[in-house]
Amino acid sequence: MSSERASGAATLEEVAAAAKVSLATASRAINGSARKVNPEYRERVLAAARTLNYSPNLAAQAVAKGGTSTVALVVADISDPYFSSIASGVMRAAEERGLIVTIGSTERRPPRETALVRVLRGQRPRSIILVGSRLAAQESDRELGDELKAFEKAGGRVTMVSQPQLPFRTIDIRNREGAAALAAQLVNHGYRSAAVLTGPADLLTARERATGFADAFAEYGHPIDERWLVPGDFTRDGGFLAAAELRRRGLGEVELIFAVNDVMAVGAMAYLRSTGVRLPEDVAIAGFDDIYSLRDITPALTTVSLPLELIGRKAVELALDDDQDGDSRVPIHGVPVLRESTPLLVHA
């Protein structure tokens, strides 16, 4: 039939031949460059490309140019709405800049983060964006740090979301402040005793939120007894189980449960309901994140609202815009949103 090769995509060389111009001209016509090309030639080339269904080989371009137009994103669990919202922001922003995003999931196993970075680094992405699934100081930290440093030394850029302990550009989600602000408002609402579902003991984000809340609550005169700090996974099931544990410890005096994220709060609500606890009459509950798809649960959940999409966008800005030095931070403040799950509490 035609000159199309049996297998394999059309190459630029074939396009050039079809258009009867040199390889160089074809390249300049198709992928733009500083140099102009004669409109007539350009047309011929583009026409040839179209008929051959040419698609530039990005890998080849990458090796020729010595750089890609890719950003790599590492999240803990893409099916968690927290991460998928951030991912959404990243993808939008990336796309606006003509970048492709490749994504990796650690599945909440931090050591996998290092492995993932090792692989993704091979892509030579413009930037690697790590979204906070990381733990407090760990042995794997060194390895990861080394890997990231190597990536930076090779000209890549590292951007972190919510893990300010590492020396890279980071979107610094002020978890402590957000949790503290929430605590303040809830105290204003009349709450005097609270329990905290603290999440995993070593997960930094969880810890900041838990201590931010507990410290503030104490500061306002209502210290939280240790037995009402219940750890658990950072997931719906974690919240469910933590609520169960909390109940076992005696829930009677607790007016309010603060779960360190919304999905845990939802899990906790599910457990409490299943045991006949009325929400919010018997106990109030609050979360953190303000996950979009959870806005319609009943009772409407009090939480700390985080601009998740925006965080994603900012991450790519931070990653790519040049006027930033190597470890600048962009603070993001959550704002407490009080809803039905924490009604005004009138003490007898």
Added chain:
Amino acid sequence: MSSERASGAATLEEVAAAAKVSLATASRAINGSARKVNPEYRERVLAAARTLNYSPNLAAQAVAKGGTSTVALVVADISDPYFSSIASGVMRAAEERGLIVTIGSTERRPPRETALVRVLRGQRPRSIILVGSRLAAQESDRELGDELKAFEKAGGRVTMVSQPQLPFRTIDIRNREGAAALAAQLVNHGYRSAAVLTGPADLLTARERATGFADAFAEYGHPIDERWLVPGDFTRDGGFLAAAELRRRGLGEVELIFAVNDVMAVGAMAYLRSTGVRLPEDVAIAGFDDIYSLRDITPALTTVSLPLELIGRKAVELALDDDQDGDSRVPIHGVPVLRESTPLLVHA
């Protein structure tokens, strides 16, 4: 200082030099091959790689080998739990096979699908997986089809999830059957009049679910009047607005509302509640998908449960395993799950 280049990552050549072996040997030692390499040499190479923090340039490998180890995933909206769950399955399965996944989002604008495929094709992924955001026959279909055909001709593989109208491998989610089965069960539960929030008129998935439900409902003796088929977006807000429209049309006689997906159902619930409608006492409601993070809403939502993660996995199997011909289909059946939102209805 050392021999490390000021910028840019270490190359295999540098590693080879440091290990005092040839480029070929270094390549074989690091990236494996049919050929064996002397253990002593191998050690030297690996050591050198480690000290230089070498990371193989995937792009270069891709051009040398003439193929990547990448799969591309195209979804409508990664922040929608439906898609992010599928994406999660895809990523898990991909990772088990040592593949990297790059992801694109059409943001629910089907024409973007073509553009996205055009870009992703440049990556020369092993497969492009498109997850059903597509519309009924459209002019953009031809372009997209051409693009995909070209990709296949060049040796790539196309896999669709839930858009069986195109001639590619597809995971065929049996929306009609699922919706029909749900209708059957609800009729058994005593429901005789239903409204359907049909989603976008031209979105295939939505249409299949809506007509599957309506047809079955009619078949069991309860045809659904046209005024109770309310279109809207395939999103939470779409459900919200559709419920409003439905109410405007007079909700009185409707015993049951079927929304073509869970998030719409949740939106509808939010609207109805806001106007004082009690759920499920005043009206029952059902969705489709069984989104994980929505399992804890109250009342618990009746729905058609879809194994979303599994669908993702299957998609990559279908995409990569060889014993499949070019347009085989894997059927996926949803199973109706009746919960509190559709209680047994006892007629007076």
Added chain:
DNA sequence: CTAGTCCGGGAAAGGGCTTGCCCAGAACGG
């Protein structure tokens, strides 16, 4: 002891693209 096999290292040829450089012709100035 020699011929025939293996084994595994290294040189070099790609693979698809970008880009520095050369150069012919066009455009311009004096």
Added chain:
DNA sequence: CCGTTCTGGGCAAGCCCTTTCCCGGACTAG
């Protein structure tokens, strides 16, 4: 009318790898 300066096409080098092919040395077999 000639010398300059632009334009913009094309050649070829180069990017970082993989893989074919050659070849010398170590083995095996007869």
